[in-house]
Amino acid sequence: MSLTHAGEPLSVGFVLLRRFTMLPFAAFVDCLRLAADEGDRSRQLRCHWVFMTSAGQDAISSCGAAVTPCTAFRDPAEFDYIVVIGGVQDEHDVIDETAIAYLQRTAKAGVPLVGVCTGVFALIQAGLMNGRRCCVSWYHHGDLTRRFPDIEPVADRLFIDDGHLLTCAGGVASADLAAYLVERHLGKAWAMKSLHIMLIDEARRGEHPQPQPVVFDKVEDRLVRRAIAILEQHLGEPLGVDALAERLGTSRRNLERRFREALGVGPRKFARDLRLRYGLWLLHYTAKSVTDIGERCGFSDTAHFSRHFREAFGVTPSAARRAAGEGNGAVVDPFFLHIESRTAPL
Numbered sequence: 001m002s003l004t005h006a007g008e009p010l011s012v013g014f015v016l017l018r019r020f021t022m023l024p025f026a027a028f029v030d031c032l033r034l035a036a037d038e039g040d041r042s043r044q045l046r047c048h049w050v051f052m053t054s055a056g057q058d059a060i061s062s063c064g065a066a067v068t069p070c071t072a073f074r075d076p077a078e079f080d081y082i083v084v085i086g087g088v089q090d091e092h093d094v095i096d097e098t099a100i101a102y103l104q105r106t107a108k109a110g111v112p113l114v115g116v117c118t119g120v121f122a123l124i125q126a127g128l129m130n131g132r133r134c135c136v137s138w139y140h141h142g143d144l145t146r147r148f149p150d151i152e153p154v155a156d157r158l159f160i161d162d163g164h165l166l167t168c169a170g171g172v173a174s175a176d177l178a179a180y181l182v183e184r185h186l187g188k189a190w191a192m193k194s195l196h197i198m199l200i201d202e203a204r205r206g207e208h209p210q211p212q213p214v215v216f217d218k219v220e221d222r223l224v225r226r227a228i229a230i231l232e233q234h235l236g237e238p239l240g241v242d243a244l245a246e247r248l249g250t251s252r253r254n255l256e257r258r259f260r261e262a263l264g265v266g267p268r269k270f271a272r273d274l275r276l277r278y279g280l281w282l283l284h285y286t287a288k289s290v291t292d293i294g295e296r297c298g299f300s301d302t303a304h305f306s307r308h309f310r311e312a313f314g315v316t317p318s319a320a321r322r323a324a325g326e327g328n329g330a331v332v333d334p335f336f337l338h339i340e341s342r343t344a345p346l
Contacts, residue, residue: 010035010185011048013079015099016059016067017122019087024117024174025061027198028083031178034194035186046186050074054098062088073098076106081166081181086118089143100126110164114177117170124148128165135160135167138210141285155285159206169210172200179203209235221262223248227255231271235278238298241267276312279305283317284324290317 012032016025029049034040036047053059056072076082084103103126106113115123120134121144133152136144141155154160159168159177168177175198183191183203195203211232219225230247231239239247244267245255259267275297282293294305294317309317 008185009044009046009048010182011079011081012050012181013074013076013082014049014051015073015082015084015102015119015122016051016053016070017085017087017096017099017119018060019062020059020085021087021117021170022061022063022065023172024168024170025067025085027172027175028085028116028178030198031175031182031191031194034197035182035190040197046190047182050079054096054102073102076102076109076111079111080185081112081114082106083114083116084119084122085116086121086170089118089121089140095125096122103128107164112164112166114166114168116168116174116177120144120167121147123165123167124151132162132165133160133167135169135206137169137171138281138285152287156209156282156288157206158204158208158210161206173204173210175200176204176208177206180206219262221258223250223255223258224262227259227267228270228274231267231274234298235275236296236298238271238275244271272308273312275299276309279309279317280313280320283321290321293317 010032014025014029032047032049033042037043037045051059051067051070052073053070054073056070059067059070061067082103099122103113103122107126107128113123113128115121115134117137118140120129120136123129124134124144129151133154134144135157136153136155138155141153144151144153155169157169158173159166159180161180166177168174175195179191179195180203182194191203195201219228227244227248230244241252241255245252248255256266259265259270263270265273279293279297282288282296283290286293288296290306291302294302297305299305299308306317309315309320313320315323
């Protein structure tokens with residue numbers, strides 16, 4: 001079966017698992033809906049979609065909203081893709097064996113499978129991810145690694161196209177993946193039309209990094225918050241203080257003063273520390289080499305990265321990775337890194 005059908009309707013079957021997550025499902029199907037017709041009329045012209053559950057019952061999402069009507073599983077050959085939307089994970093939940101068997105049947109028929117959010121867990125349970133990488137949200141990385149130690153999770157990108165198996169971190173990245181498939185089948189204009197109506201500026205590619213889970217709380221200065229947002233978008237390409245000030249429409253002197261008042265450090269040191277925190281996160285949750293991580297975090301060479309990393313965290317990058325693998329709590333957990341404002345009390 002060809003993965004591209006220029007000019008033909010794009011047909012997608014959705015497998016909605018128990019307590020499926022609403023946002024990735026809605027983002028994916030709305031991208032299809034908006035590409036399917038002129039304007040916002042929702043006729044299934046260029047795209048077709050069907051919602052399926054194991055017995056055709058209503059699909060109940062994790063927030064309690066129901067999707068109806070659903071059908072029982074249909075012949076996979078009817079679809080260009082089968083998209084599996086996973087739900088809240090509980091190891092004690094009974095596995096939907098009917099759904100697992102359907103995924104195995106789909107793979108055998110050569111129809112591409114798309115695991116979205118925790119839908120990748122179902123693909124693993126179906127035995128379809130052996131020897132393959134799978135994209136997963138940083139939030140579910142630890143759970144997947146613990147439950148399926150033989151699977152290689154990737155938590156530093158939005159989605160992976162691995163031929164007949166595609167995996168996506170979920171959330172709003174589902175819209176990026178849906179746009180990627182719409183562009184493949186119908187052309188870029190239809191993908192961009194959907195995204196623009198959804199108020200998304202442009203499609204992010206699969207290799208686009210997931211936002212790092214670093215929280216900066218109690219920063220009341222709006223200028224500093226805007227500066228932080230810009231710096232987070234340039235983790236791999238250091239932005240000079242002068243260039244940052246220009247982007248913000250202020251002077252370097254004012255920017256440095258506001259940073260020191262709000263955070264106790266200047267913007268240059270803050271930006272470097274932010275890149276080091278991103279490096280720590282990559283060491284914990286990806287298999288990238290120290291050299292690759294240093295480059296991705298905008299350091300000129302590994303020695304430069306390692307020296308600053310040790311100054312910041314008291315250990316080398318290699319030691320931080322070993323400690324993370326051993327569950328050693330002595331190394332700071334990157335999920336909870338934050339900087340507190342000096343000016344905003346709780």
